[in-house]
Amino acid sequence: MTVSNVASEQFVGQAEETFYLNGSGSVTTEPETLKKIPGNKAVWVGIFAELSEFAVFFIAYFIAKAHNPIEFEQGPLALNTLAGTLNTFALITSSYFVAKSLAAIRVNDPQKSIRCLSYAVCCGALYLLIKFWEYHWNVDHGIHADTNSFFSMYYYMTFNHLIHVSWATLSLLWAISQIKVGNYTQQRHVGLTAIACYWHMVDLAWVIIFPLLYVLR
Amino acid sequence: MTLDKLDITWLILLTITMANALVAETAEPHLVITAIICFSIAYKGRRIIDNFMELAHANDTIKKLMRAYFYIFPALIFLTDAFSTQLAALTTL
Numbered sequence: 001m002t003v004s005n006v007a008s009e010q011f012v013g014q015a016e017e018t019f020y021l022n023g024s025g026s027v028t029t030e031p032e033t034l035k036k037i038p039g040n041k042a043v044w045v046g047i048f049a050e051l052s053e054f055a056v057f058f059i060a061y062f063i064a065k066a067h068n069p070i071e072f073e074q075g076p077l078a079l080n081t082l083a084g085t086l087n088t089f090a091l092i093t094s095s096y097f098v099a100k101s102l103a104a105i106r107v108n109d110p111q112k113s114i115r116c117l118s119y120a121v122c123c124g125a126l127y128l129l130i131k132f133w134e135y136h137w138n139v140d141h142g143i144h145a146d147t148n149s150f151f152s153m154y155y156y157m158t159f160n161h162l163i164h165v166s167w168a169t170l171s172l173l174w175a176i177s178q179i180k181v182g183n184y185t186q187q188r189h190v191g192l193t194a195i196a197c198y199w200h201m202v203d204l205a206w207v208i209i210f211p212l213l214y215v216l217r
Numbered sequence: 218m219t220l221d222k223l224d225i226t227w228l229i230l231l232t233i234t235m236a237n238a239l240v241a242e243t244a245e246p247h248l249v250i251t252a253i254i255c256f257s258i259a260y261k262g263r264r265i266i267d268n269f270m271e272l273a274h275a276n277d278t279i280k281k282l283m284r285a286y287f288y289i290f291p292a293l294i295f296l297t298d299a300f301s302t303q304l305a306a307l308t309t310l
Contacts, residue, residue, distance in 0.1 A: 034274050034275070035274065035275065035276060035277070036275060036276055037275065037276045037279060038270070038271060038272065038275050038276075038279075044279060048282070051286060055286075055290070058290060058293070059293075062293065062294075062297040062304065063304065063308045065297065065301065066297060066301040066302075066304040066305040066308065067305050067308070067309075069301060073246060076241065081238055081241045081242055082238075084238075084241075085234060085235070085237075085238040088234045088237075089231060089234060092227065092230045092231060092234065093227065093231075095265060095269045096223060096224075096226070096227040096269065098269070099223050099268070099269045099271075100223060102271075103223070196270075197270055200265055200266075200269050200270040201270075203265060203269070204262055204265055204266070204286075204287075207258060207261045207262050207265065208258055208262075208290055208294075210234075210237070211237055211254050211257070211258055211294075212294070214238075214241050215237050215238075215240055215241040215254055216246075216250075216251060216254055216294070216298070217246040
């Protein structure tokens with residue numbers, strides 16, 4: 001038996017000894033995330049940078065709304081609430097599938113993990129399709145980026161968010177490919193955790209954007 | 218069929234979203250409505266952070282920063298609605 005085989009068996013032994021699961025997709029007793037940074041530090045630098053960017057948008061929205069109360073009261077009424085709601089459903093559902101995928105890889109079920117990630121990618125694609133339809137609908141109803149300050153904010157925020165959804169969807173496709181080639185496994189899936197955290201951040205940004213643009217007047 | 222924490226979180230988030238859409242279509246602007254919406258934003262954010270992002274038992278700094286984002290912004294939304302005149306005066310060049 002070689003030294004590397006001994007080390008490998010020790011690692012597997014340790015993993016089996018410390019890798020707990022409660023069977024419900026929760027990680028409350030897993031050393032993988034307990035008191036640790038999920039994924040890696042780099043992705044969290046990115047996540048906080050993105051959230052800071054969205055924070056600037058939100059503050060700009062607050063100030064613009066304070067200066068143009070009538071435009072911001074009438075603006076949400078002119079938008080397609082159905083499109084905004086369906087997009088929220090798509091993003092929440094995609095986040096759910098990403099979380100399910102992570103839970104599946106932890107129980108050494110890569111096929112289920114791939115399946116869940118594929119559903120999440122479909123939800124991301126659905127979001128982009130709905131946005132495309134919504135922008136067309138807006139044009140048909142005379143809503144443009146320069147119509148007034150509310151719609152300028154609307155296009156600025158939603159298009160920026162759309163770009164984030166686009167590249168986050170590509171990162172999910174990357175994660176699927178990495179599971180398929182065996183780079184993400186039960187013992188090693190830090191990259192998948194990092195991608196999952198980024199995807200949830202995109203969902204979180206929409207949790208604020210949706211009521212700001214479609215609900216509150 | 219049993220529902221796990223992720224299933225329940227997903228169903229709660231969809232229900233809140235539908236309630237928000239109903240408010241968007243029917244309710245007249247009012248500070249109480251704003252307060253309810255702000256609470257729903259904070260609650261949705263907390264559910265995603267704790268259950269989907271799995272930060273409830275993760276690194277304290279990251280968890281607190283993420284949770285703080287969803288306390289601060291819903292509060293700011295409410296305050297800017299409640300004191301919009303003062304905010305406009307404060308930000309007029």
